[in-house]
Amino acid sequence: MNSVTWVYFSVTFLAMVTCVLGMAGNSMVIWLLSFRVRRSPFCVYVLNLAVADFLFLFCMASMLCLETGLLVSDSTSFKIYEGVRRIKYFAYTAGLSLLTAISTQRCLSVLFPIWYKCHQPQHLSAAVCGVLWVLTLLMNFLASYFCVQLWHPNTNLCFTMDMVASGLILGIFLPIMILSSTILLIRVRKNTLLRRRRPRRLFVVILASVFVFLTCSLPLGLYWFLLYWEEKLLQNVILLYICLSRFSSCLSSSANPIIYFLVGSQKSHRLQDSLGVVLGRALRDDPEPEGRETPSMCTNDEV
Structure with missing residues (x-):
């Protein structure tokens, strides 16, 4: 076994463990919020x-098991x-678009608080989530139709679809996420210095989630959209990059529940509070008075 193979199996094992822990954390968040x-x-x-994170981690764990021959025979x-690879791609793009929507809507609510509070539609968040799920599903269906060998593979159309997806995700979603997060960070920093008050926990959650995604999940997206078509790169380099980007993307999808717990926990009640109380406090969107206990549920006021 050469060094590249040893690194591959070692990183694959770490990614599998991360996937299992991440699925447990995200399933807990889903149950609590539901x-x-x-x-x-x-x-x-x-x-x-x-x-989206749970679906991505489940597909990633399934793919890793299939690659190491642990689940099914070669014939099937x-x-x-x-199928699992395309679902994983769908979950990845859905998570990216949802994180972009979160940072953008939070940025708008900070820049235009009065307009946003008075004129926002009642079910805006649910409508945006529905549109993003449908958009990513349509985009991934078209990519699967032209790229998957089981259907009607066409290299030229597959390359075109990847470039369109690359332009949409890396050219639109990603810059919007970075811009809105930067504005939010500047605004939070300014308010913290002027008012000498801790930033709202929801601000910290959003900024931390965006930072983790950009540092951990983005390399995998860069491979899917750009490096996949680069034939001049060495095969060993591509293999190592894929291994590390998979592991880092698993860390990104597993990190959000940890972020919620760390941001929502209080030093004086860290062990006494239930997970529902901690999660509700982390996603609370109104100012938190110093030295007072915050309610344990999300409020309906967004500003």
Whole structure:
């Protein structure tokens, strides 16, 4: 076994462990937001993001098992592998678009608080989530139709679809996410210095989630959209890059529940509070007075 193969199996094992832990954390968030925490508009986004992360981690774990030959025989593994790979791609793009929507809507609510509070549609968050799920599903269906060998593969159309997806995700979603997060960070920093008050926990959650995604999940997206078509790169380099980007993307999808717990926990009640209380406090969207206990549920006021 050469060094590249050793690195591949080692990183694959770490990615599998991360996937299992991440699925447990995201399933807990889904259950709490569905039954234990009253959902606000931003809680709706977090619920959909947790579903996308859980689906991505499940598909990633399934793919890793299929690649190492642990689940099915060779006669059926290829078809299952292709289906799981496309679902993983769908979950990745859905998570990216949802995170972009979260940071953008939070940025608008900060820049235009009065207009946003008075004129926002009642079910804006649910409508945006629905549109993003449908858009990513349509985009991935077209990519699958032209790229998957089981259907009607066409290299030229497959390349065109990847370039369109690359332009949409890396050219539109990603810049909007970075711009809105940067504005939000500047605004939070300014308010913290002027008012000498801790930033709202929801601000910290959004900024931390965006930072983790950009540092951990983006390399995998760059491979899918750009490096996949680059034939001049060495095969060993591509293999190592894929291994590390998969592991880092698993860390990204697993990190959000940890972020919610760390942001929502309080030093004086870290062990006494239930998970529902901690999650509700992390997603709370109104100012938190110093030295006072915050309610344990998300409020319906977004500003």
